[in-house]
Amino acid sequence: MDAAVRPREAGTSPLGKGSPHVLIAGAGIGGLTAALALLKLGFDVDLYEQAHELKEVGAGLNLSANGNRALHALGVLDDLKPLACDLAGKEIRLWNTGQTWKLFDLGAMSVERYGFPYLAAYRPDLLGVLANAVRREKADAIHLNSSCVGFTQEDGRVTLKLKGGGEVSGDALIGADGVHSKIRQALFGDDKPEFTGIMAWRATVPMLRLPKRMARMVSINWLGSGAHVVHYPVRRGEMMNFIGSVERDDWKTESWTTRGTAEECANDYKGWHEDVHLMIRNAPSLFKWALLGRSPMDRWTVGRVSLLGDACHPTLPYLGQGAMMAIEDGFVLARCFEQHSGDVGTALARYEDARRDRTRRVVTGSAENAKRFHNPALASQDGAQAYVDREWSEDRIKQRYEWLFTYDVTAVAR
Numbered sequence: 001m002d003a004a005v006r007p008r009e010a011g012t013s014p015l016g017k018g019s020p021h022v023l024i025a026g027a028g029i030g031g032l033t034a035a036l037a038l039l040k041l042g043f044d045v046d047l048y049e050q051a052h053e054l055k056e057v058g059a060g061l062n063l064s065a066n067g068n069r070a071l072h073a074l075g076v077l078d079d080l081k082p083l084a085c086d087l088a089g090k091e092i093r094l095w096n097t098g099q100t101w102k103l104f105d106l107g108a109m110s111v112e113r114y115g116f117p118y119l120a121a122y123r124p125d126l127l128g129v130l131a132n133a134v135r136r137e138k139a140d141a142i143h144l145n146s147s148c149v150g151f152t153q154e155d156g157r158v159t160l161k162l163k164g165g166g167e168v169s170g171d172a173l174i175g176a177d178g179v180h181s182k183i184r185q186a187l188f189g190d191d192k193p194e195f196t197g198i199m200a201w202r203a204t205v206p207m208l209r210l211p212k213r214m215a216r217m218v219s220i221n222w223l224g225s226g227a228h229v230v231h232y233p234v235r236r237g238e239m240m241n242f243i244g245s246v247e248r249d250d251w252k253t254e255s256w257t258t259r260g261t262a263e264e265c266a267n268d269y270k271g272w273h274e275d276v277h278l279m280i281r282n283a284p285s286l287f288k289w290a291l292l293g294r295s296p297m298d299r300w301t302v303g304r305v306s307l308l309g310d311a312c313h314p315t316l317p318y319l320g321q322g323a324m325m326a327i328e329d330g331f332v333l334a335r336c337f338e339q340h341s342g343d344v345g346t347a348l349a350r351y352e353d354a355r356r357d358r359t360r361r362v363v364t365g366s367a368e369n370a371k372r373f374h375n376p377a378l379a380s381q382d383g384a385q386a387y388v389d390r391e392w393s394e395d396r397i398k399q400r401y402e403w404l405f406t407y408d409v410t411a412v413a414r
């Protein structure tokens with residue numbers, strides 16, 4: 001076995017005695033990325049995940065060049081690529097007529113312009129790649145069936161409390177436990193999310209159930225008044241990921257697992273193009289997720305405890321960047337530990353400083369995009385043409401996306 005990937009015993013960091021042992025609550029995208037980045041730098045890490053297996057409800061993710069740069073630096077992009085789809089571009093279509101506008105090229109353009117491809121991946125595939133890489137570094141780093149309920153910090157140590165009464169101690173604790181973070185609640189109390197008036201439908205549809213003409217390596221954004229739909233292929237093109245956003249004020253539960261029916265979803269898209277209904281009709285299951293907005297936090301670190309990903313900057317999905325921010329956070333966090341490894345408080349403060357403005361801009365930019373996607377001007381063909389010419393001109397698109405994709409995570413905290 002390669003010495004660089006030999007599993008280590010807990011507490012035996014190659015940086016030696018005094019190098020921080022980091023506890024992470026939550027083995028989602030952000031928690032696993034942080035663990036991998038820290039382990040690769042020689043820190044000892046243990047992750048505590050509430051689920052009894054690392055399996056998610058089916059859903060897809062856009063992985064833009066900025067996130068893929070981090071995955072490449074961590075040595076896992078090549079593991080993911082064969083499972084994902086390398087998207088050739090993005091298009092927008094009008095809700096009823098299906099009129100199509102090309103938005104921008106990706107594929108070779110993404111590599112040429114931003115250094116890395118723009119992929120679409122099935123979430124369980126990304127989680128699997130990250131978890132395998134973590135386990136190659138430390139075989140027993142991930143503790144499943146371990147629900148985190150709180151923590152205490154004193155005398156230079158932090159103690160994580162687990163459901164059932166268990167406790168584990170370390171030098172630092174990172175809450176990577178998602179939008180309903182228990183660690184955030186313990187640090188700052190309950191948050192006050194505001195319902196946006198929008199709910200999202202999510203499904204993955206077997207591509208074989210759809211007409212061949214729909215099996216293209218592009219991401220399509222259907223725009224309408226009061227609703228929109230995004231769909232793109234995942235898992236080598238075997239499945240179509242479907243996300244439908246609808247202005248509806250009767251569904252307020254934020255959950256990955258609550259199911260709705262095809263009839264209910266079809267009703268939300270009454271009058272929409274047949275291609276949209278083909279996906280709804282052929283979805284094996286449809287999940288409902290209420291979109292709740294939260295104001296960006298000014299700080300999320302207290303002493304030896306900090307947060308990352310959705311735990312500290314949950315965002316609406318309208319820039320497709322929530323998971324990318326969690327990946328970037330994990331990478332930068334590890335860099336800050338490397339720079340200040342003898343001083344946990346400074347490392348965590350630097351990490352928070354490095355990530356505050358960028359993640360704030362994603363949260364506010366995503367909220368602005370919600371209005372853009374659902375504009376009343378999109379109800380009629382003429383209104384739509386004028387709106388698309390204005391809002392999706394090359395300059396406006398660059399303004400909205402270029403700063404996201406050009407971010408070089410490997411140059412932060414250097």
Ligand SMILES: Cc1cc2nc3c(=O)[nH]c(=O)nc-3n(C[C@H](O)[C@H](O)[C@H](O)COP(=O)(O)OP(=O)(O)OC[C@H]3O[C@@H](n4cnc5c(N)ncnc54)[C@H](O)[C@@H]3O)c2cc1C
Nearest residue numbers: 026028029030050062148177178309310320321322323324
């Ligand atoms: C409709 C929709 C579409 C999206 N599309 C995209 C996209 O295209 N691209 C993109 O980048 N992002 C997208 N996102 C956002 C993305 O899904 C999230 O931002 C991302 O999952 C955040 O990662 P995380 O690791 O912070 O949290 P999560 O992925 O939620 O992981 C948190 C982990 O913590 C665990 N956990 C929770 N509580 C506890 C506890 N008490 N104890 C122990 N473990 C716990 C959970 O089981 C989970 O494994 C989308 C989101 C939505 C809702």
